[in-house]
Amino acid sequence: MSQTSSIPTAFHGSPGPLSLSVALDGAGWHPGAWRTPGARAGELFTPAYWADLVTLAERGLLDFVTIEDALGVQSGDHLATAGRETDQVRGRLDAALVAAFVAPLTRHIGLVPTVTTTHTEPFHVAKAIATLDHNSKGRAGWRVQVSARSDEAAHFGRRELPQLRREDLGTPTADRAVAELFGEAADAVEAVRRLWDSWEDDAEIRDESTNRFVDRAKLHYVDFIGARFTVRGPSITPRSPQGQPIVAVLAHGRVPFALAASSADVVFVTPHHADEARAILARISAAEAEVSRTGAPLRITADLLVVLDDTQAGADARLRDLNRLARAEPRSDALLVATTPAGLADLIEAWRHAGLLHGFRLRPAVLPDDLHAVVEGLVPELQRRGLFRTGYGKQHLRERLGLPRPASRYAELVSPEREHA
Amino acid sequence: MSGQAKQIILGAYFPGVNHDTVWSDPASGSHIDFDSFVHWARTAERGTLDLLFLAEGLRLRDRGGEIFDQDVVGRPDTFTVLASLAAATSRIGLAGTINTTFNEPYELARQFATLDHLSGGRAAWNVVTSSDADTGENFRRGGYLDHSQRYERAGETLAAVRALWDSWDADAVLADKTSGRFLREAGAGDFAFEGSQFDIAGRFTTPRSPQGHPVILQAGESPAGRDFAAASADAIFSRYRTFYQARDFYQDVKARVVKAGRDPGEVKILPSASVVLGDTPAEARERHAHIQDRQFDPYTVIVLAEMVWNRDLSGVDPEGPVPDVAPTPEAPKWIRGRAPLTQDAHTTVRQWRELAELDNLNLRQVVTKVFDRAVFVGTPAQVAGEIDHFVQQDACDGFILGSHVSPSGLDEVVDRVVPLLRDRGSFRREYTGTTLREHLGLRPATP
Numbered sequence: 001m002s003q004t005s006s007i008p009t010a011f012h013g014s015p016g017p018l019s020l021s022v023a024l025d026g027a028g029w030h031p032g033a034w035r036t037p038g039a040r041a042g043e044l045f046t047p048a049y050w051a052d053l054v055t056l057a058e059r060g061l062l063d064f065v066t067i068e069d070a071l072g073v074q075s076g077d078h079l080a081t082a083g084r085e086t087d088q089v090r091g092r093l094d095a096a097l098v099a100a101f102v103a104p105l106t107r108h109i110g111l112v113p114t115v116t117t118t119h120t121e122p123f124h125v126a127k128a129i130a131t132l133d134h135n136s137k138g139r140a141g142w143r144v145q146v147s148a149r150s151d152e153a154a155h156f157g158r159r160e161l162p163q164l165r166r167e168d169l170g171t172p173t174a175d176r177a178v179a180e181l182f183g184e185a186a187d188a189v190e191a192v193r194r195l196w197d198s199w200e201d202d203a204e205i206r207d208e209s210t211n212r213f214v215d216r217a218k219l220h221y222v223d224f225i226g227a228r229f230t231v232r233g234p235s236i237t238p239r240s241p242q243g244q245p246i247v248a249v250l251a252h253g254r255v256p257f258a259l260a261a262s263s264a265d266v267v268f269v270t271p272h273h274a275d276e277a278r279a280i281l282a283r284i285s286a287a288e289a290e291v292s293r294t295g296a297p298l299r300i301t302a303d304l305l306v307v308l309d310d311t312q313a314g315a316d317a318r319l320r321d322l323n324r325l326a327r328a329e330p331r332s333d334a335l336l337v338a339t340t341p342a343g344l345a346d347l348i349e350a351w352r353h354a355g356l357l358h359g360f361r362l363r364p365a366v367l368p369d370d371l372h373a374v375v376e377g378l379v380p381e382l383q384r385r386g387l388f389r390t391g392y393g394k395q396h397l398r399e400r401l402g403l404p405r406p407a408s409r410y411a412e413l414v415s416p417e418r419e420h421a
Numbered sequence: 422m423s424g425q426a427k428q429i430i431l432g433a434y435f436p437g438v439n440h441d442t443v444w445s446d447p448a449s450g451s452h453i454d455f456d457s458f459v460h461w462a463r464t465a466e467r468g469t470l471d472l473l474f475l476a477e478g479l480r481l482r483d484r485g486g487e488i489f490d491q492d493v494v495g496r497p498d499t500f501t502v503l504a505s506l507a508a509a510t511s512r513i514g515l516a517g518t519i520n521t522t523f524n525e526p527y528e529l530a531r532q533f534a535t536l537d538h539l540s541g542g543r544a545a546w547n548v549v550t551s552s553d554a555d556t557g558e559n560f561r562r563g564g565y566l567d568h569s570q571r572y573e574r575a576g577e578t579l580a581a582v583r584a585l586w587d588s589w590d591a592d593a594v595l596a597d598k599t600s601g602r603f604l605r606e607a608g609a610g611d612f613a614f615e616g617s618q619f620d621i622a623g624r625f626t627t628p629r630s631p632q633g634h635p636v637i638l639q640a641g642e643s644p645a646g647r648d649f650a651a652a653s654a655d656a657i658f659s660r661y662r663t664f665y666q667a668r669d670f671y672q673d674v675k676a677r678v679v680k681a682g683r684d685p686g687e688v689k690i691l692p693s694a695s696v697v698l699g700d701t702p703a704e705a706r707e708r709h710a711h712i713q714d715r716q717f718d719p720y721t722v723i724v725l726a727e728m729v730w731n732r733d734l735s736g737v738d739p740e741g742p743v744p745d746v747a748p749t750p751e752a753p754k755w756i757r758g759r760a761p762l763t764q765d766a767h768t769t770v771r772q773w774r775e776l777a778e779l780d781n782l783n784l785r786q787v788v789t790k791v792f793d794r795a796v797f798v799g800t801p802a803q804v805a806g807e808i809d810h811f812v813q814q815d816a817c818d819g820f821i822l823g824s825h826v827s828p829s830g831l832d833e834v835v836d837r838v839v840p841l842l843r844d845r846g847s848f849r850r851e852y853t854g855t856t857l858r859e860h861l862g863l864r865p866a867t868p
Contacts, residue, residue, distance in 0.1 A: 034596065034603060041596035041603070045628050047507065047539045071527065073610055073624045082624055084607040091594065091610070091628045094535040100504035101539045104455070121523065123479070123559040124498070131501035135455040155527040157621040199495070208445045211720060212490045219481065219488050232558035234481060234488075238453050238495045325601070 016402045018352065018387050019301060019359025020379070021110070022057050022371060024050075025068035026089040029305050030365040031076065032326030034089050038369040045093055047101055053368060054102040057109055060375030061392055063400055064110025066143050066248070066361065069095035071116050072152040076331060079164050081151040087327070096128050103136040110397035112141035112248055117188035118181060119147060119156045122224075125188065126195035126235055133240035138396035141246030144189055144264065146181040182255045187226040189247060189263040194222035196244055197408040198234035220410040242398045243405050250303070252333060254287075261287035265403060266299040268361050270334045274354035277302060281357070296403050299358040302351060303334035307365040308341055308373035315339050322365060334363060341377030345385060352387075358401075426847040429812045430656075430689055430819025430861060431839075432472040432516070433465040436827035438482070438493045440725065441695065441794045443715045443825045450828050452493050457828035458502055459509045464828075468835030469849050471860045472514030472545060472636075473506065474821050475499045479523060480556045482758035484724060485733060489758075491720055500532050507540035514857030516545035516638060521578035522552070522571075523560045526619060529578065530585035533635045534627040542631030542856030547638040547658070550575040555757040572649050574618050579637065579653055581614040581621065587868040588612040589629040634866035636857050643764075651677035655863055656689040658821065662796045667692055667816035689818040689861060694796035696822055696834050702799055709798045712825050713789055722785045725792055728762045729769050731755050739785040743770075743777045794823075805841035812847065 027034035027041055034041040043049040057065050073082040073090050082090070095113035103111060111132060115125050125142070133140035147153070150163040161177070168174040203218035222233030248266040251257050260267035267284065271277035284298060307322065309315035315338040323329050330336065337344060351357055362378075364370030382388035394400045435458070436442040443449065451457045462473055477499055482489040499517040506515055515536065519529060529546075537544035550571040557563040566574055593609040595602050613622035640658040641650035650657045651674055661667040675685040697712060699705025717725075722739040730748040732755055737744045748766035763769040777787050797804040811817050824830025842848035854860050 035598040035601060037598075039598070041598060042594070044596075045538050045594070047541070051508070071626070073626055086604040086607050087601045088603055090604055091589070092626050093538055094531050094627070097500060097504040097532060097535045097539060100501040101508050103505050104459070104508045119525070120528065121560050124524070127498040128501050131498035134453055134497055135501060135505040137455075151623050155621055155623045156525050157619055158525075204495070206444060211718065213444055213492060214488070214490045214494045216488045216490045219494075229561040230558070230563075231560075232480075236478060236481060236495060237497055327601075 016358060017389065018348070018382070019063045019299065019401060020060075020382075020388060021062050021064045021066065021112075021301070021359065021361045022374060023066045023068065023303070023361050023363045024053055024367065025363070026074070026092065026367075028366040028370065029332070029363040030307070030322045030326065030330050031088050031328065032322040032324070033366040035325040036322070036366050036369065039366060040368070041089070044089065045091065050093075050098050051102055051105050053371060054106055054109060054111075056368060056371055056375055058106050060379045061389060062109060062374075062379075063359070064112050064139075064141060064246075064397060066112045067095035067098055067114060068092070069114040069116070070145070070152070071119055071147055071155060072149055075149075077166075079148055079166055081149055081163070096132065099140070100132055100135060103132060103139070106136075108139070108392040108395075110139045110141055110246065110400070111136055112143050112246060114143040114145050116145050116147045117185040119152070119158070120188075122188045122191040122229070122231055123195065123235070126192040127237040129192070129245050130196055130235065130237045130240040133242050133245045134237075138241035138398075140240070140242065141248055141266075141397060142192075143248045143250070144185055144259075145250070146185050148177070148181055178255050182259050184228050186259055186263050187224070187228055191222065191224040191226070191229070191231045193244060193247075194224055194409070195231070195233055195235040196239065197410055198222050199237075199239045200408045200411050201239050201243070204238060239408060242396050243408065244398070246397055246401065246403075254283075257284055257287040258291060260284070260298055261293050262291040264298060265296070265398075266301055266401070268301050268303050270303050271351075272335045274351050277351050277357060278354060295406070299401055299403075301359045301361050302357050303361045303363060304344075304347075305330070305332050305334045305336045305363045305365060306344060306370055306374070307336070307338040308344065308370050308377060309338075310340060310377075312340055312343065319365075336365075341373060341381045344378050345381040345387070348382065349385065349387060426809075426845065427813055428862070429808065429842060429848045430691060431468070431470045431848065432474050432514075432691060432819070432821040433461065433470055433831050434474045434476065434693055434821050434823040435461055436823055436825065436830060437476050438478060438496060440492055440716050440721045440792070441825055442493050442827060443712060444493050445715060446826045448826050448829050452827060453495060453497055455502070455505060458506060461828040461831060462506050462510050462513065464831050464835050466510050466513040468831075468839040469852055470513060470835075471819070472516050472857060474516045474547070475502065475518060477518040477520060477549065478758060479520060479551075480559055480758045482756065484727065484756050489724075491718075491724070500536065503536055503544070504539055507536065507543065512543070512852045512855065514543045514545055514636065514860060515540055516547055516636070518547040518549055521548060521550045521575045522566050523556070523562065526578050526581035526585060526614070526621065527625070530582045530625065531627045533582070534586060534630045537630030537632050537635050538627070542858070544630070544632065545636035545638055545857055547640070548575055548579060548654075549640070553758075553760075555754065570618075572645055576649060576653070577616040577618040580616070581619050583634060584612050584614050585625045586629065586634050588625040589627070590868075591629050591633065594628050632856050632858050632866060633868070636861065636863065647674055647677055648681070650674070651683075651688060652681040654688060656691055656861065659690060659692045659817070661692055662694070664811060664814075664816050667811060668814070671816055687863065691819050691821050692796070692817050693794070693821040693823065695794040695824055696804055696838065697795050697798045697824075698801055698804065698833055698837060700800065702803065705799045705803075709795055712795070713793060716825065717785060717789045717792070719785070722788045724756070725788050726784060728756050728759060729766055729773070731766060737784065739788075740783050743773050743784050743787055796820075801837040801841055805838050805845065808838070809842060809845050809847050
C-alpha cells in the first residue's frame, strides 16, 4: 500500500531555516555533570526540574526538546547491561509522561520523547503520542529507539535477546540481531503511522439528524500484519492536530540509516567534522533512494555535545573540571565541543554550508548550565548573524520543520480523472 | 451520634463513550481536546474532590462488524491525559483504568511511579483485566488470556508492580556532590518476580515515588473479584444504586477485608453515580425524563438488549414486550469491545422478563431501568442529603460522581451540592493533605 503522498523526494539541496533543538537527559550529557555546583542533582525526578528545563528551552525559541529514555537503568553504553556503580546518575522517569506533563506548561516548543519499540505495544505508543499531540496542540514527536540489551529483555520476560557486545558488531550473528531489532522498529513505526491515520480528520460529525456521532466510513481498520505482531485497529484516539506527529531516529550506520529513510521525518547523526557531515549526507541520500522514499526528504540534524563558556579558556576549564568530577573522559558518539557561544555559532555556520544540514540537536553537557548558555548565548549570537529566527511562527512542529500536514492515507482521494469522468 | 460525621470521599468520572453521555446536548463539548479535561479537572479541584477518574476501552465498539456510530466514539490515552492534568491541577488525585492483560508490569510500574512523581503523590490505578480476544487483536499478545486466568493475571501483575515500586528505598538517591556518591546502595532497583504469568528480573528505572505505592482501585462483583479486591485494593468501585443493595455489598466486602487480615477502614467503597439536579423535585424529575429520552433512543435500546441476547434484534420493537426469542451466548460475539454485561445471559433474560411483568414495562422501559446511571435525582438539598445518608449509614464511603454531559456536567454538582455537604460537616472545605493517600485517609505505603 502506498503510505505517503507523492511529493517527489527533493535533493538535499536546500536545508531551509536552521533548526535548533536540545536533548535532555538527567543532569546533562557529561557523566560528571551532576556534581557541578549548578546541577540540581537531588531534583532529577521532580516535576519542577523538567518544567524549568523545557520552559527555559522555549525561551530560546528552540524547535523541540527530546527526552531520553530506556527500559533499563543507565549504563553509559546502549549495548551494555547496567553496572553496579553508585557514583553516576541512575534512574529516570518515563519520558513520554514527562513530555505530557510539560505540554500544558509550554506553548510553542516541540516535545519529542524517546519511546522504545522493542518491548512495547505499538497500539499504546500510537495513542500516547497522538494524545501528546492533542494536549500540546500539535507539538508532539516520537524519537524511536530499539532496546538491544539482554537485561532489558529480562525485565519483560517475553523473549531472550542475545547480549550484543561492541566487539561482536559486524559478525553475522550480531548483524542478524541488529537487523531483527531494526526490522521490528520499522514494523512498529508503520503500525503506529497507520493507526495515526486510522481516523480521518473529519470522522467526528455529531449529526443529530441521523443520530450519528461519527461517520464510520471514515474510521479504518489498519490490519498491520508483520512477522512479529499484528494490529487490527482502528486507534481509539482520533487523528491529532499534526495528523502525523514527527518521527525521529538517531542513526550511526547502514541499518539505522535505512530505518530513518523508510520511517522517519528527522534523523539525528553524529559527524565529527564537516567532511564527515558531507559523507553522512551522501549515505542518507543513498538510503532514501534505496527504500524509494516518497514525501519530504529527511531532516538531517547533527548532534553535538556542548560545553559552553564565555571564554575558550573558561570552556576548557569547565571540561577539565567535568572530567575530574567524573573521574573519566566521557564516551560520546556525538562530537564534544568545548567552546564559546560564538565559537559554536561559527561551527554551526560552517557545517551548514559544508554539509547542508537541516539543523543541530545540542546535548548540554550540564543541565541547566549549558542549556542556559544555549538560550542566552548561542541563540542571540545566531540571531545577530541572521541565522536563527526571532520568534516562534507556526504552531505545529511539522510546519516549523517545513513538513506539510499529510492527509490520512485512508482518505479517499477524488482524482481529477474521476471527477471529469 | 456525637462528634464528627464520617467524611465523604468524592471522585469524578469523565463522561465516557457510552449511551449515557448525551453528545447532542447543546452543552456537550469535545471528549478529546485537552481543554475539556482541564475544565473538568479544575471544576473538581475547586470542589475539593478527592480524585479524578478515567475509564478505558482498548478497541472501538462494533456491532455485527460495524463500528458503533451512535455513541461518543474515541478517547485519548489515559496516562498521557493524567500526566498533562498533573500540570494543570495541584491537589486532586489522578486515577486511571489500565488493563493488566495488555500491559507488562515493568511498564505499568514505571508509568504509575512517574505519574506519582509528576503529580507529587496523586496517582491511582484502577486495575482491570480483560479476557477479551477481540481487544487482543490490537496487541502483540493477542487475546490469549483464558477467563479463568483473569484474577491470576491481575494478582500477579499487581504483586510484580508492587515489587518494582519497592525496589528503590525512599532514601536511595543520595546525590551527594562532595563525596561523588549518587546512589546510597549499588542495588537500588534490583527486583525479581516469578509466577505463572511472569518470570522477570533485573533493575527498575524509577526511584520510589511520593506515595511509595500509588492508590489501587478495583471493581470486583463476583465472589472471586470481591475477595481479590478485599485482599489487595485500597478502594473498590461498585455499581449498586439502591441503598439496600449498596449496604449489602458494603457489609459483604468489609467482612471479606477483615477475613483477609486487614482493617475494614483500609478499603474504601465507592459506587459511581450520575446526578441530575433541579430547583424543585418536579423539575429534576422532568429533566431526568428528558435526559433518559435522549440516552435511550430506540436504536440504543435495541443495542443494549443485544448485549444480553448476543444476536441481531433489529426487527424488535423497543416499545413492545421484552423479546421472546432465546439469547445465544454461545454464538460469535455480536457486539464487541464492550465489557460483557452478564456471564449468564439466560438468567439475565429471565430477570428482565420478570421485571417487565412485575411493573408492566415494555422493552425500552426495562432497558432504561437496568442501565440508567442516575442515582441521585432531585434538588441540591435532596441530593446532598441522600449522599450523606448513604455514607453515614455505611452503604458506602463515598461516590464517583458524573453526569450525562461533558465537560461541564460536573459544574452544578460542585457549585450546588458540594457546599451543602460541607455545611453538613461531612465533606472537606479545603484540602488538608497533599497526596491522594492522605485525602482518602489511607496509611502511607510501606515496603
